Amino acid sequence: MNTKISFQGVSKTFELKGGRFLALDRVDLDIADREFVTVVGPSGCGKSTLMGMAAGLVEPGTGRILLDGAPVTGPGPDRGVIFQQYALFPWLTVRKNVEFGLRLQPISAEERHRRAQHAIDLVGLTDFADALPKTLSGGMKQRCAIARAYAVGPQVLLMDEPFGALDALTRVQLQDQLLDTWSRERRTVMFITHDVDEAVYLANRVVVMAARPGRIHRIIDVDLPYPRTEEVRLSPEFSRIRNEVWHSVYHQAPAA
Amino acid sequence: MTAVSVTDPPPSPGRRLRRPGRTLVLNVVAVLAGLGAWTALSMSGITGLTGPVEVAARGVELVADGTLTNDMLASLRRVFTGFALGTLLAIPVGFLMGWYATARALIEPYVQFFRTIPPLAIIPLAILLMGIGETPKVFVIFLAAFLSSVVSTFQGVLDVDKTLINAARVLGASDRTIFLKVVVPASTPFIIVGMRIGLGAAWGTLVAAELIAAQEGLGYRMQQAQLYYDLPTIFVGLISIGVLGLIMDRLLLLAERRFTGWQERR
Ligand SMILES: Nc1ncnc2c1ncn2[C@@H]1O[C@H](COP(=O)(O)OP(=O)(O)O)[C@@H](O)[C@H]1O
Numbered sequence: 001m002n003t004k005i006s007f008q009g010v011s012k013t014f015e016l017k018g019g020r021f022l023a024l025d026r027v028d029l030d031i032a033d034r035e036f037v038t039v040v041g042p043s044g045c046g047k048s049t050l051m052g053m054a055a056g057l058v059e060p061g062t063g064r065i066l067l068d069g070a071p072v073t074g075p076g077p078d079r080g081v082i083f084q085q086y087a088l089f090p091w092l093t094v095r096k097n098v099e100f101g102l103r104l105q106p107i108s109a110e111e112r113h114r115r116a117q118h119a120i121d122l123v124g125l126t127d128f129a130d131a132l133p134k135t136l137s138g139g140m141k142q143r144c145a146i147a148r149a150y151a152v153g154p155q156v157l158l159m160d161e162p163f164g165a166l167d168a169l170t171r172v173q174l175q176d177q178l179l180d181t182w183s184r185e186r187r188t189v190m191f192i193t194h195d196v197d198e199a200v201y202l203a204n205r206v207v208v209m210a211a212r213p214g215r216i217h218r219i220i221d222v223d224l225p226y227p228r229t230e231e232v233r234l235s236p237e238f239s240r241i242r243n244e245v246w247h248s249v250y251h252q253a254p255a256a
Numbered sequence: 257m258t259a260v261s262v263t264d265p266p267p268s269p270g271r272r273l274r275r276p277g278r279t280l281v282l283n284v285v286a287v288l289a290g291l292g293a294w295t296a297l298s299m300s301g302i303t304g305l306t307g308p309v310e311v312a313a314r315g316v317e318l319v320a321d322g323t324l325t326n327d328m329l330a331s332l333r334r335v336f337t338g339f340a341l342g343t344l345l346a347i348p349v350g351f352l353m354g355w356y357a358t359a360r361a362l363i364e365p366y367v368q369f370f371r372t373i374p375p376l377a378i379i380p381l382a383i384l385l386m387g388i389g390e391t392p393k394v395f396v397i398f399l400a401a402f403l404s405s406v407v408s409t410f411q412g413v414l415d416v417d418k419t420l421i422n423a424a425r426v427l428g429a430s431d432r433t434i435f436l437k438v439v440v441p442a443s444t445p446f447i448i449v450g451m452r453i454g455l456g457a458a459w460g461t462l463v464a465a466e467l468i469a470a471q472e473g474l475g476y477r478m479q480q481a482q483l484y485y486d487l488p489t490i491f492v493g494l495i496s497i498g499v500l501g502l503i504m505d506r507l508l509l510l511a512e513r514r515f516t517g518w519q520e521r522r
């Protein structure tokens with residue numbers, strides 16, 4: 001399997017008034033092409049910082065982050081980012097939001113419309129294409145954000161607690177929709193969550209992080225078949241893995 | 257994804273239902289009550305206050321001989337020139353200050369300092385430097401409009417949601433695109449609020465500006481009326497200033513609705 005993103009000995013310190021704070025300590029992680037990796041861990045363990053560096057939004061620390069073997073130097077349309085706060089442009093309709101990134105590419109107007117429509121259909125917002133974000137529910141907003149990221153054809157999706165602000169029911173629906181989208185057009189996904197069920201349900205592998213300093217605690221394989229269905233969610237195998245992840249998130253030995 | 261049922265409905269529209277009819281009735285009642293109180297007060301003979309009827313009669317007179325229209329046009333011309341120049345300059349300067357920390361550090365001391373000086377206090381200086389023509393009047397209004405809208409614009413740029421900027425950046429937007437396609441639209445509500453404050457400031461400075469040896473204008477007319485103890489004309493002037501100010505503010509409010517209707521209100 002080809003490695004898509006590779007974190008090699010990545011550390012990050014923040015300079016604070018009271019001194020320096022080690023947010024990430026020598027993180028090594030390889031994510032394979034088209035793999036779905038979820039990252040869980042206690043609040044403040046550096047999940048967002050790790051992803052932010054891969055996105056090119058957080059100043060790099062020490063170590064290397066490689067995308068297809070080349071160091072990440074800044075943000076780019078090869079990596080789509082989904083934020084918890086949706087980050088839709090409120091003055092643009094769903095369609096215009098989705099077209100935002102496409103407009104920055106050297107493609108014709110027809111091509112842009114076609115690709116935007118495709119992404120909108122993909123997330124099931126066809127009937128809301130010309131609605132403003134303020135008229136959408138949280139779940140629909142996040143689907144619009146996913147469409148916007150998908151439209152520019154990134155090879156990697158970086159998602160930082162994208163469903164964290166949604167109610168439990170909507171969250172489960174969006175998980176299914178995301179997997180459905182992902183299985184149709186497979187991308188490499190790095191998905192941060194604080195929800196253990198979500199982490200296991202979505203992933204090929206669950207990365208469990210620990211705090212102070214932020215580091216990788218364990219990586220747990222999820223040997224469950226896709227498509228994941230309710231049957232999978234309720235299976236004993238799922239519970240076994242879920243318990244294992246739960247245990248390593250909530251019963252971490254303190255750092256040596 | 258269409259295969260999966262989509263059950264989350266859009267949120268319900270406004271939770272508080274407005275009843276425009278009732279509000280309007282209350283508005284009219286309030287105005288009529290005010291007029292009634294004014295009439296009663298003037299008839300009770302306190303300090304020779306004129307009543308609405310006299311004022312209305314004077315208003316008709318002043319309209320008939322063209323004075324009021326002339327004065328209004330003269331005042332409006334000054335306000336608009338000063339206001340237009342003020343906001344036209346305030347918007348780019350505000351963006352500059354919000355976007356470049358260096359520009360902010362260089363400009364902000366001046367803005368904050370001049371903001372503390374009432375425009376009225378600038379008048380003696382303006383007369384000495386610019387003579388007694390239109391220039392000092394327009395300048396003072398310009399200054400008032402500029403200072404109030406520049407602060408609001410640059411605050412608007414500073415307050416642009418950083419995740420929106422990041423969202424644009426990860427889609428491949430350059431700084432230029434981010435500025436034009438994210439920062440400018442995101443700060444429009446602030447700019448329009450700034451324009452409304454600026455217009456209020458400009459209008460408010462008008463009477464003071466027209467102290468400067470004007471030959472016409474609502475402020476000038478009221479100054480003249482004061483010399484002759486002509487209360488009805490003063491009232492006509494005050495009411496005209498109020499009504500024109502209200503109309504201009506409503507127009508900007510319409511622009512605000514038109515350009516910032518996308519905002520989520522809570
Ligand atoms: N820009 C920053 N400056 C200083 N400290 C930061 C900054 N960003 C994050 N941190 C700190 O680094 C740690 C990890 O943050 P974050 O990556 O957001 O954690 P997580 O997403 O896992 O909750 C936290 O303790 C946070 O306070």
Ligand SMILES: [Mg+2]
Pocket residue numbers: 047048049160
């Ligand atoms: Mg986080």
